[in-house]
Each structure stands twice: as structure tokens, then as C-alpha cells.
Amino acid sequence: MTGPRYPALIKALPETVPFVGPEVQERAQGFPFKARLGANESMFGPSPFAVAAMQDEIAEIWKYADSAHLDLKGALAARNACTPQNILIGEGIDGLLGYTVRLLVDQGDAVVTSDGAYPTFNYHVAGFGGVLHKVPYKDDREDILALFDKAAEVDAKIVYLANPDNPMGTWYDGKTIEAALDRLPEGCVFALDEAYIEFAPQGTAPKIDPQDPRVLRFRTFSKAYGMAGARIGYVLGAAETIKAFDKIRNHFGMNRPAMAGALAALADDAWLTEVLRLVDAARKDIARIAKDNGLTTLPSATNFVAVDCGQDGDFARKVLAALLAQGIFVRMPFVAPQDRCIRISAGRPEDMALLAEALPKALETARNS
Amino acid sequence: MTGPRYPALIKALPETVPFVGPEVQERAQGFPFKARLGANESMFGPSPFAVAAMQDEIAEIWKYADSAHLDLKGALAARNACTPQNILIGEGIDGLLGYTVRLLVDQGDAVVTSDGAYPTFNYHVAGFGGVLHKVPYKDDREDILALFDKAAEVDAKIVYLANPDNPMGTWYDGKTIEAALDRLPEGCVFALDEAYIEFAPQGTAPKIDPQDPRVLRFRTFSKAYGMAGARIGYVLGAAETIKAFDKIRNHFGMNRPAMAGALAALADDAWLTEVLRLVDAARKDIARIAKDNGLTTLPSATNFVAVDCGQDGDFARKVLAALLAQGIFVRMPFVAPQDRCIRISAGRPEDMALLAEALPKALETARNS
Structure with missing residues (x-):
């Protein structure tokens, strides 16, 4: 019994995925993330009207x-x-x-x-x-x-x-x-x-x-x-x-x-306006947390902030790994010199508090490794 | 300003769709269907546990x-x-x-x-x-x-x-x-x-x-x-x-x-069992309604029944059109000799009652046209 015959194009494709999802990472590391700040999702969620509309439409x-x-x-x-x-x-x-x-x-x-x-x-x-x-x-x-x-x-x-x-x-x-x-x-x-x-x-x-x-x-x-x-x-x-x-x-x-x-x-424009306000506050939180740790941030027109870890990509990857190990899901750019940064999504105050707690330890771990 | 350059394969594809959806048909005809018996959807819906799980997960x-x-x-x-x-x-x-x-x-x-x-x-x-x-x-x-x-x-x-x-x-x-x-x-x-x-x-x-x-x-x-x-x-x-x-x-x-x-x-196997029972009852309803109108049905291992309209494809298409005009959404096979049939999804008793009401009129319309 032979298997499928793939076109040359398919045969040549690598079996890689564009992103490893946070659930996959959680299973690999054996514990769930405490803060989900890596996929630029909106922790503020959708409009309550959207929630109600979806729940109604389940019928x-x-x-x-x-x-x-x-x-x-x-x-x-x-x-x-x-x-x-x-x-x-x-x-x-x-x-x-x-x-x-x-x-x-x-x-x-x-x-x-x-x-x-x-x-x-x-x-x-x-x-x-x-x-x-x-x-x-x-x-x-x-x-x-x-x-x-x-x-x-x-x-x-x-x-x-x-x-x-x-x-x-x-x-x-x-x-x-x-x-x-x-x-x-x-x-x-x-x-x-x-x-x-x-x-x-x-x-x-x-x-x-x-x-x-x-x-x-x-x-x-x-x-x-x-x-x-x-x-x-x-x-x-x-x-x-x-x-x-x-x-x-x-x-x-x-x-x-x-x-x-x-x-x-x-x-629901009112909800959108509120989300934009909350995201802006979170961007400022991230900038403040970075600054408290001696790091700088890039200006952002998104719901995430690139935090410049101040050294090269190897150092930023260490910081990232040390954040993941503390249950803080974040991602980072793939290519130098952008990979001197880690990318942190705008979160709720409780998410930002977890980041503020984890970042100094992550930097210490990275510097000592 | 020129537009996109399409590959030869794309250029050669017809702009047809595999199915015209019922909502598209409703807009074209200017009124909603009373019974949705054309897409083999399950009018009995999902398990109540599935409904609850989806509603919860909206959060x-x-x-x-x-x-x-x-x-x-x-x-x-x-x-x-x-x-x-x-x-x-x-x-x-x-x-x-x-x-x-x-x-x-x-x-x-x-x-x-x-x-x-x-x-x-x-x-x-x-x-x-x-x-x-x-x-x-x-x-x-x-x-x-x-x-x-x-x-x-x-x-x-x-x-x-x-x-x-x-x-x-x-x-x-x-x-x-x-x-x-x-x-x-x-x-x-x-x-x-x-x-x-x-x-x-x-x-x-x-x-x-x-x-x-x-x-x-x-x-x-x-x-x-x-x-x-x-x-x-x-x-x-x-x-x-x-x-x-x-x-x-x-x-x-x-x-x-x-x-x-x-x-x-x-x-929720209990729900599945119940749905299978309801579908079987509806299949029998469709067979009975067909028989009451002098038509036969094919045995079915699905949640729909092919009703043999007893003549050729042109006649079946007239029956189908006359059902649609009465607000009964059904579909039919595309190819002869299967297109002597119309295909009717298993519905709730109220859907089956609408079918029972509409089918004799549809057959009359088809025979007189």
C-alpha cells in the first residue's frame, strides 16, 4: 500500500508553522500562562452587544x-x-x-x-x-x-x-x-x-x-x-x-x-472608543514598566509595544524565555536588528501588574546567563 | 492604472459558485422561506450542552x-x-x-x-x-x-x-x-x-x-x-x-x-440518539407525504429523502420552483436521471406540515405549466 502522491510544490514545503500557539507552548512547558500578552489579542474583549448577539445567534x-x-x-x-x-x-x-x-x-x-x-x-x-x-x-x-x-x-x-x-x-x-x-x-x-x-x-x-x-x-x-x-x-x-x-x-x-x-x-462605537482608551493606557503602562527597568520602547500605533532590550537578539531571546518561564506569554521580532526588542500586547491592569513583576526577574536571568 | 494580473488557471475559472445559499434566494425572491429544507441542516439543533458550551466560550x-x-x-x-x-x-x-x-x-x-x-x-x-x-x-x-x-x-x-x-x-x-x-x-x-x-x-x-x-x-x-x-x-x-x-x-x-x-x-450521546430518532420520524413523514401525493421515495441513510417526482428533470425542476415560490426551500440533483427527484431535508413536525401543505399545490402547478 502506497501513500499519497504529492505535487512537487507540496513535497518541497517545510513542515513548519508560521506561529506556535500559546496553548501549544503551555502544553510543552506544563503550566498555563498567567498573562497572555503575545498574540496581540484584545484582553478587553468585544462589545457587550457583540457578546449578546453571538450568544443569541447560537440558537x-x-x-x-x-x-x-x-x-x-x-x-x-x-x-x-x-x-x-x-x-x-x-x-x-x-x-x-x-x-x-x-x-x-x-x-x-x-x-x-x-x-x-x-x-x-x-x-x-x-x-x-x-x-x-x-x-x-x-x-x-x-x-x-x-x-x-x-x-x-x-x-x-x-x-x-x-x-x-x-x-x-x-x-x-x-x-x-x-x-x-x-x-x-x-x-x-x-x-x-x-x-x-x-x-x-x-x-x-x-x-x-x-x-x-x-x-x-x-x-x-x-x-x-x-x-x-x-x-x-x-x-x-x-x-x-x-x-x-x-x-x-x-x-x-x-x-x-x-x-x-x-x-x-x-x-457599538462607544465600546471601540473605550477599548482605544484602555489600550492607550496599557501602552503607557508598558512604557513605564520598561523605563523602570532601564529599557526604552518604540512609539506604537497598535495594541502592542516593542520594548528595546538594549542589547542584541540573543539577549532579547533570553529575556523572552525568562518571561515565558514565569508564565508571561510574549513574542518578539524574528530578524536583526529588530530582534533586540520583545513585543508586548496591551493588557488589563492585572496583566500589566504581572508584567511589572516578571520583567525585572527576566532581565536579571538574561544578564546572568 | 492596471488591475491585478491573474494566473492562467484563475483566469480560466468560471465565476460560478457551487451552491446558491438560501439567504441569497430569499433576497432574490423578496420574501423569507417558511421551511428551510434544502441544505440538509439539522432543524433539531445541537445538544443543549453544546449550546451552553458555546455561549460560555463567547467570554x-x-x-x-x-x-x-x-x-x-x-x-x-x-x-x-x-x-x-x-x-x-x-x-x-x-x-x-x-x-x-x-x-x-x-x-x-x-x-x-x-x-x-x-x-x-x-x-x-x-x-x-x-x-x-x-x-x-x-x-x-x-x-x-x-x-x-x-x-x-x-x-x-x-x-x-x-x-x-x-x-x-x-x-x-x-x-x-x-x-x-x-x-x-x-x-x-x-x-x-x-x-x-x-x-x-x-x-x-x-x-x-x-x-x-x-x-x-x-x-x-x-x-x-x-x-x-x-x-x-x-x-x-x-x-x-x-x-x-x-x-x-x-x-x-x-x-x-x-x-x-x-x-x-x-x-452528549443521548442528544445524538434523540436527533436520529427525530430524523427517522421525519424521513417517514416525507415518505408518507410523497405517497399521499402519488409519489415514491428512495430509501435514505441520511437526514434527507430523495422524492421521485415520477417524470423527467424538467418536471422535477418545475415542482422545485413551485415549492420555492411557496416558501419551501428545497434542492434537487443536478444530473439525469437522478434529477427526476427533489431532495428534502428531515424537518420538525411543523416543517413537515408546511411541506404537506405545499407539495400538492406544487405538483398541480408543475402539471399545469
Whole structure:
């Protein structure tokens, strides 16, 4: 009995995953985390109206969700000054990035991203046989003009940028991105990941015609809306491109209560405002805790803060390990010199208190090892 | 400004969807359905324990789900006499079929299915550039030996069979499938879709070594467990093959409350037994209603019944249209001669009463048109 015959592309893929989940780490280390500050989830949770809407909709969970997602598309269209035809709903930005790569990238096609940017995007590019070209960060920011120039140089199908950036929390103002678009080469799609846009200062989101065929913008209910476990993301783009996703997407892939929750969450601006206030307070807490330990932090337009551990990546990895060992789940950038930092999500006061307690010990452990 | 450059495969794909959802139909017709008997959802809903578990877990929806799905895999492994390494969890069977085709099918590779079988499988095969070879049904059943012989003839990567079958509700006993496996050609994976297996008579599920590398079995919480809107399916297969899915799957793609619900649903055998009893009663109702109208039904091992409208496909399509116009959502087979039937899901007594009221009028309309 022989097993499956895999295509060459599949055979060549490594059996690695983009991220090791905190539950997997907890099982490996044999105890649960006390503070979950590593995946930029929102510990403040979703709007109480979203919670109620999801709980109510459980009664309808015997039904598949609307495959056209029209209610949520309508609400998102009203909010984004576009039509429902400019919106694609999908299984989180991760799922939507997968669809996007599949839609655009043939084996051997060039794709451009920053060295150290979102690994799940790279995972999908590799998964469909695209060839990644990486541009270094510049002063801890993704280098938008260098990215676009690289895209022209290698004739890229997609160039990816997160604004605000993950893992550094840095950002461009919208006008800079608008101006940079002139440099985007013909036939290259600009995948603009705005997962953290709600946390950013006014003016961070560029003004782009929803019908601009060059740009796909990725948004999510996983961050500011506190619904990471719901798995709802969306894409804003030209109607013709959005329609093309219908050729490949999992039409009945969405969780029905989650869709009801997203609709309710979108209507509760007061909750969003409160979350942004709490996140800002937590960012200040992280900066203060870092400073109390002689460390500096990067400015952040997200719900996390990059804490500069003041030495090289090996040192930061030791600090990270010592935090994990104390039950504090955090992550860090993969690439130098950004890997001198650890990345800490904005948490509740009790989470921040645990961090304040653990960080000095972690630094001591790292310095003594 | 030019738009995206699509790969040749994507350009060639039609902009069709495997199914038009009932909500889309409702909007098109301008009124809601009174009875939702077209998608083989379980109107009896999930276990009350599953409902409670999902409602409780909404409080944790700010967290991504465990990417390794270990709790649910453990429970499923215990139930299926295998190890967690033999189990893959994914976004419904639809999503899992997509991953499976992607994992195995290169552009131009042959795939075998029955003419008139599950269109979403065909959608995925086309979407990854596979070449479909279709075998006719025989006496309203998928023809397993002919499918395997065709797989040998065309050197197929995958041969698909649903047991019990959708859309006809017919089935093979497990021993027949076990014996047929001798005819499965080397290097061809047998994708055995068991979405409806819980409704089938004892002995319908073949006994297959979980480590048999030739077979992938697809199961779901969407049918007997009443959780179609949760989007949880699973695959049983050899550990080596299951591990290969880690190269391509959306690792953080599952809804967290849904996972908690599936775990609770699996523990409530009393509810499952009750649902099977209610479904069996509804199948008998459908048969009686059909008989009262001079029609016959096919035996069913699923939660739906194929009602033979007694004439050709055109007539059955008229009956279907006349039911839809009365607010009764049903579907029907796509291919002759199976399309002489309409397919009606097992419903609650109130749903069955609506069907009993609407069917005579629908037949009259069809006969007079």
C-alpha cells in the first residue's frame, strides 16, 4: 500500500508553522500562562452587544451562514464609504491573505515584503510557490519606497505592507502612503494590512478610491473589536477583484454567530472608543514598566509595544524565555536588528501588574546567563 | 492604472459558485422561506450542552483558538479508536476538501467522482487545475467499483465517494467498501465523505485501519450534530498524511466557541440518539407525504429523502420552483436521471406540515405549466 502522491510544490514545503500557539507552548512547558500578552489579542474583549448577539445567534447555529455575507457587507460599506461589492468577508486576515496569494501568484511569481514582517503572509506565498523578495526595515519601519522599488525590480505580483506595522508598532501617515502609490509598478497589487488601523492616530489610513484596482486593504475584527476567536476579517478592494475571489473562496466558510457578533460590534462605537482608551493606557503602562527597568520602547500605533532590550537578539531571546518561564506569554521580532526588542500586547491592569513583576526577574536571568 | 494580473488557471475559472445559499434566494425572491429544507441542516439543533458550551466560550472569544486543536482531537481519537495524530480539524468538510485537493492535485492531474455528486468537491478540483473524470450513478447509487476502475484508467490522484450519498441518500454497507478497496489503484487517495454517517444503519461505516495511507475519511458537526453554522469538520487519516496538511492549512482558522461546542456535542450521546430518532420520524413523514401525493421515495441513510417526482428533470425542476415560490426551500440533483427527484431535508413536525401543505399545490402547478 502506497501513500499519497504529492505535487512537487507540496513535497518541497517545510513542515513548519508560521506561529506556535500559546496553548501549544503551555502544553510543552506544563503550566498555563498567567498573562497572555503575545498574540496581540484584545484582553478587553468585544462589545457587550457583540457578546449578546453571538450568544443569541447560537440558537441559529444549525443553519449555515449567508454565503453572500450581505448584512455585514452592507454595514461595512456604509462605514467605509464604498459599496458591498467592494468588500470580501473571510476567515480572518490569515485566511484572506491565503486567498489573495492563491488568486494572484503563480509558481515562480515574485512577491515583495519586508524582512521580518508578518510570517503568515510568507507562509502563504511559499505555499503557492511564489518567490519572496525581502526588503530590510529602515529605522524600525517598513521601507515603503524601497518595497515598491523592489516590486518594480523583480516584477512582483504583490507587495505587502502592514500599516501600522507588526511586529514593531511603527506606522506611516496616510498621506505618505498615498504619495508612495505613484511608485507602485503597473500590475502589482499593493496588499495593505490594516489589522491594527483602529489603534492608530487619525490620518494613518490613506485615502484611496475603493475602486482603485491596485490596492487591497485587509481589516479584521480580531484586534480592536476583540474577536480573534471569531475569525472574521475583510478586504476592501475594487469590485472586479473582489468578485474574482468568488472563484476560489470557501463560500460557506463563516461561523454564523461570529457574523452576528461582528455586525453588533460595528454598531457599538462607544465600546471601540473605550477599548482605544484602555489600550492607550496599557501602552503607557508598558512604557513605564520598561523605563523602570532601564529599557526604552518604540512609539506604537497598535495594541502592542516593542520594548528595546538594549542589547542584541540573543539577549532579547533570553529575556523572552525568562518571561515565558514565569508564565508571561510574549513574542518578539524574528530578524536583526529588530530582534533586540520583545513585543508586548496591551493588557488589563492585572496583566500589566504581572508584567511589572516578571520583567525585572527576566532581565536579571538574561544578564546572568 | 492596471488591475491585478491573474494566473492562467484563475483566469480560466468560471465565476460560478457551487451552491446558491438560501439567504441569497430569499433576497432574490423578496420574501423569507417558511421551511428551510434544502441544505440538509439539522432543524433539531445541537445538544443543549453544546449550546451552553458555546455561549460560555463567547467570554473567551478575544483569544485565538488553539492552533493544534488538541482537546477536540483527543475526544475524537477516543471515539474513533485512533490517535490525535490521525485527525485533522478544519473549517467544515468544504474547507477540508479544498485543503485535500490542494495537497494532492497538481494542474492537469486526474480526479474521479460521480456525475452528479457533491459539487463543492468539483469546485475545488477545478480551482486547483485538476481534471475531473465522472462516472455515472448506477441504480441511484454511486458506482464504487466503476469509480475505482476509472481511477485506475486515468491514473487519478483522488477518487471521491460519499457514503451515504448526497444527493440521493443511498449507501453501501461497510463490508462492500472494505472489499472494494482491493480495486483502489496504487497512489490514488480514496476521499470518503461520511458527512451523513451518523444517520446510516449500523455497519455502514467501513472498518479501515486509521493508518491506512490510501484513505481519508471526512466527517462533520454540521449534520447530525446540528452545527452547520459553526464550521467544524474533521478528517481521519494516516498520521503522515494528516501532518502534511500542516504545510498548507490556516493554522488559526477555527472559531473558538465552535470548538468548545463540538467538544460538548461529542459528549452528549443521548442528544445524538434523540436527533436520529427525530430524523427517522421525519424521513417517514416525507415518505408518507410523497405517497399521499402519488409519489415514491428512495430509501435514505441520511437526514434527507430523495422524492421521485415520477417524470423527467424538467418536471422535477418545475415542482422545485413551485415549492420555492411557496416558501419551501428545497434542492434537487443536478444530473439525469437522478434529477427526476427533489431532495428534502428531515424537518420538525411543523416543517413537515408546511411541506404537506405545499407539495400538492406544487405538483398541480408543475402539471399545469
